[in-house]
Amino acid sequence: MEPVVRLNRVSKRFRELEAVRELTLEVEEGEFLTLLGPSGCGKTTTLRLISGFEVPDEGEVVIEGQVVDALPPFRRNVNTVFQSYALFPHLTVFDNVAYSLSIRRRPRGEIRSRVSDMLERVGLADKARNMPSELSGGQMQRVALARALINEPRLLLLDEPLGALDAKLRRAMQLELKHMQANLGISFIYVTHDQEEALVMSDRVAVMDSGRLQQLGTPAEIFERPANPFVAEFLGTANFLEGEIEAAGAGRCRIGIADGITIEAEETPSLVTGDQVLATVRPQKIRLSLDDPGAPGAANTFPATLKEVIFEGVLVRLLLESAGGIGLEAQGLPDALPFAYQELVPGQRMSVHLPPEAVLVYPR
Amino acid sequence: MRRAAYRSSRLGERALTAFALLTFAFLYAPIAVLIVFSFNDSPILVFPLSNLSFKWYGELFSDGDLLRSVANSFLVAGGVVPLTLLLGVPLAFALDRFSFVGKALFERVMLVPLIVPGLITGLALLLVFTQTGFRLSLVSIMIGHSIFVLPIVVIQVYARLRRFDRSMEEASLDLGATRVQTFWRITLPNIKTAILGSALLGLTLSFDEVAIAFFLTANDNTLPMHIWSMLRHGITPQINAIGTITIVVSILLIVVSLRLLETKK
């Protein structure tokens, strides 16, 4: 089936700056796709290329099979929830939501019933006569959503819609949005720089950096198998170990890190002996024990010195340093650690184990 | 709230307050004098005052020249306001939305007529009009006034546009409104008060202007020009009555226009 929107090698420059480079992306009917990336990576620009506020320098944007590069925003069947909400301050909540219907000159009765339904749906039926300035952040957010959905667009663009809300409301709204999207069957392109939010809400996530698509995949794929060190780091991998492949074969490879520490990992087909690589491990995957092995011992096990213990409530973070000054971070749930974290003392020696299946290797 | 933290000393504060009150007295006593004398019965302006009387006001309404000059002033201001809005609002829009070579210079030069004494603007236009054979009339006064009202309109509307959040226009386009619809339904309502406020200011300023009109008047006097010629012939108490009316009307208009120009927080 024809995707709802397709970006075909789209590039956009602002003078020297390439905000979006050769971006190719498709969004399927009813899909929740998230654009994830650090500030300034081109997420908003990508949305604006789709909604029609920017015109690509190269490439094309296809919405429902039609090349829309020459179409102004008001001729595209796409609606946007703006980051600042952009509610019209001189119109009531009702008139804000009714705006696009009244632009299209729908009969008054139809407008009234559709807007009331929509306000009901977002739980703001009692605020219809209020001005936007009289609403809370979460309520404004719902009005913006209602206003964008009233047209029943095939595709809704949301630019960090929860950015201005506090953490608790944010979590509640994440689920609410997700459910609403599933019920309506509308495709969402959702922008955020919060990786957790992206993982919670999306069917697929597109990770961007400096205008380029870094990886496109399901939340599990991008979390478990980041395509490159950038994605790995953006999704929370804290440990990067530089090394060289010493041996590879039979689905395994051995990487020399420093001072006799070697790590075994699953083989990456493109890498051969002698390649300079970066090995990564998530802090949660590191296994620790209190007995000091003295020297690098069994596969992937080596000693380290505890530098600092950081207690974060649900989580304990341990900062370690092993031979050759390699810094490592390990994390665990307080109750799931094989020792009582309260008794740890900085300076004490510990044994570190990196499970081979948890080590991901990238060329350097 | 924060403001309270920096305070002058008690004594200093009292001294400043006293000084400010004196200054306000200095600013408003003359206006009070004008008003009080306009109700004074005596035909010559002498102290002490005699009886309360409205006769000078009564006389105004039988003075044909005066009434004509008021009508002329309305004609001039009634031309200046739409003219400067028609030119000034798009100009403010262009300054807000576009950058171009020499913009900073243009923004400064545009303000020059506010600093140049009115008689220079008046005589400069007079020279051009006579050289090109353009007959002096109320239209020439209108053009003269527009030169200093225009920057006022532009400053006010430009300032408002700069505060206006452009993502609201994008939201409107996004919701299916064309650019023209967006302008009428979203942009205009949000800058409306700035436009109305500066229109009222333009109206009062044009109504009171004398220096430019001095050079560009042919036969039809505006109200200030009429007062000016009355003053040259000696003081009459009627002037106080006219003055009281114009000042009261001006102040009313200012109250309204300042309300409109006020920033909504």
Place this chain on the structure above:
Amino acid sequence: MTSEAAVSGGSAAKALRRKRLALFLLCFGPPFLYLICFMILPYGNVFQYSFWKKELYTVAAEFNWENYARVWTNPLYRTVLFNSLEVAAIVTVCANLVGYPLAYFLAFVARKHRTLLYFLVIAPLWTSFLLRVFVWKLILGVDGIINGVLIYIGLIDEPMSIIIYNRFSVCLTLVYIFIPFVALPVYAALEKIPREYVEASMDLGAGRWRTFVRVILPLSIPGVIAGSIFTFCLSFGDFVTPTLLGGPSGIMIGNIIIGQFGAAFDWPFGSALAVVILLVVLAMIALAAAAEPRAKARIA
């Protein structure tokens, strides 16, 4: 396929740019042309005219410096010119001496009725200039209020004539007119000073006076400059006040100019005098433009 896409993207961008240019020209063009025709050209034309020569009943378009020579060599005109500069300077200083404390009062002392007081400061700006000048005739005149009151209470027997029709009455009236012109921009500048600066200064042990001199005053200089420019330029070129209240010793350059355009009918000479005013205005703007960054630099 890709190259085609590239073309379609590029051409849409080009069409958009063309539309924007059209919109710009539509918005900017008419007011720009209007200002060229009725502001730039007329001001420029005054320069040209000032080099022409008056003949009996006409003006000869022959370039000559005579008008300017006359401004400088004729002692009458030179005196009037310097008198005008002096009056403008005195008025600027006095208006600042009154207007600055008033603005300071509004910004830092007045708490309860700030909006009302602010309104009271600016309202006179928009009310009839002519009438507010005229009213001083009623106050200072020989039959005026001051004389009337003084005679009534028996302090003097005969009306004093030294308080009107001289430089004093002109300066007093102009100060009266221009106090709001100074107070308004100074207040705007004081308003903008972040309270943290002031508090930080007090916090660091600077007294009130030192805080004022080292922090508040420098930060308010742009307002003082703006107000002073308005006051200096507009009072320098005023003719209404000296005509109504000036008398022989209060004549200013504006009187001479209107004379040239009236009875004397020497427009080229009047234009030369107007150019003098324009040059003073431009010099003031240049001076302000030079002073402002320096004031800012001192703060930073």
